[in-house]
Amino acid sequence: MNKSEKDFDVIVIGGGAAGLSAALWCDELGLSALLLEKENEFGGQLRRVYNRIENHLGVETENGREMSEIFVRQTEKRSFAKRLKACVSFVDLERKSIILQTGEEYTARALIVATGVRRRRLGIENEEAFLEKGIIDSGKKNAEPAREKNVLIVGGGDAALENALILAETARKVFLVHRRKDFRGRAEFLEKVRVHPKIETFTGFIVRRLIGKEFISEIEIENLQTGKLRRVPAEILLIRIGVEPNTELLRGQISLDAEGYIKIDGNCETSLKMVFAAGDAANPASPTVSSAVGMGATAAKAIYASLNSGL
Template sequence: METNPDVVVIGGGPAGLSAAAWCADLGLSAVLIEEGDAPGGQLHSINNPIVNYPGLEAANGREFAASLLRWQEQFAFRQMLGTRVESIGAEPLAVRTETGEEFRPSAVILATGVSRRKLGLRGEDELVGKGVLRSGAGQREEAKGKHVIIVGGGDAAIENALILGEHAEQVTVIHRSREFRARPEFFAKAKAAGNVELRTESFLTAIRGEERFEGVDVAGPGGTGDSIDADLLLVRIGFKPNSELLRGLAELDVSGYVHVDVNSETSIPMIYACGDVANPISPTISTATGMGATAAKAIAARLSDR
């Protein structure tokens, strides 16, 4: 195995796949390391049709991923799946995996994306598949005749309230702030729906249920407390960047997103970041693949100058 490739790409979502393919196309040797069993990243959790990627439409993220994977097959780069990168070193540049392999590349591209934020309550992970939903759109049939609790106040929370509300007997949305951040048209529809209750200035203090989700305990305005019995729970409280590998090494913003320049280079020379992990403003597939191409082009230019 080559331990000194030109580039190590960390993460096999749209940004990482694009970056590795562009590296190969530009004549650079590249190794892509992805912790999941298959590349594609968040594409695997998109159930909506994808209509906003220029020139390519797909019925859902899995169909889009299949198309992306067919495309990248023509480019020769090494892929290590099921492998998590544990650390990055800057001097000298090094990438270490959890299985103890170490690479000494000329450049690193971090394309580790984002993860859904969690409440941090017991039951949130343990009861997944036992009443705690992973997806509203993908599991809407399960909501038939049920009471669903949704936590969050942005587009994802309210859009899921509308989707699940088509089937559920009742949906209760619990949001910790006074105002909802969701776009006005979603919010207006949710307010008008007869079976959607919107609770503000409230937060969960416990998820109840041992074998199955049974309900939640909620703290409300002015120190009030309440216990709500329900059948299903969906948490949609935003995303956090997977930037731990650069914490203490490169500049991050207050929310942990990686600062990059116009070439997708971080504050550490020859460490690049692309896609959602470096893009709080426009977390989209087209931005991710574009940033991957930018990073590869910039690295190729830098290495040819040496």
């Protein structure tokens, strides 16, 4: 069904679990598809999951990278077109056309948006400058570099609590800073955090400033009730304050919820006909590999049904 090298039945934006599944299913159904991924590897968030994944039916892996390699190996046998380092910088959803950062344009009869989510940053001055110079992205991966150092973790959910427990195994001290008075995480983590001799919690505090020349040497936090500032002697910072969807491209073109997640119906179709969404970008309630993979399949099936309804 491929009409030209620039025109496809389906363009899939994002090569994580949802996008890979969507492209595989397009191929399965005989739809010509182009899968576009901005990074230099497929796999999305999975490439940065350092814990075991045991809850996706059919495969258990030591970490997310191993799972993403299995997904990529399986899709390599398929004949859909794919491009890495292909960042979509503009979409015209009505026309089903996309433009890459390089200026190249592609069109399709249907689009599947599978752009996922990214970790929320603090949004404070200097944050960018200290990335990998004190700011780490995983407790599990960085447990050794954190040995005998002071670590500050920001956040109040499961991810913050679990990382505090992991890092407390090697770090000298862990400061856990949360803007609210109560933690939201699971009771099993919270109980362990509360009694851990190396973990000190600061509730009702936010991070104001990162201090240091090249690397972080101290972190300034603010008591939200009193406005009083306090310096914490932490050289390592881990931010776990949730995620936000990669949906800026779509603003003003389809319905998004208040947080920017894409609104879809039971077929994964958005508010615009023949524009579908799959995976975390459209699924804040259940951001899992299983859901992402299933939604990719659902979207491809629905597109196939729509394109063939007149036959």
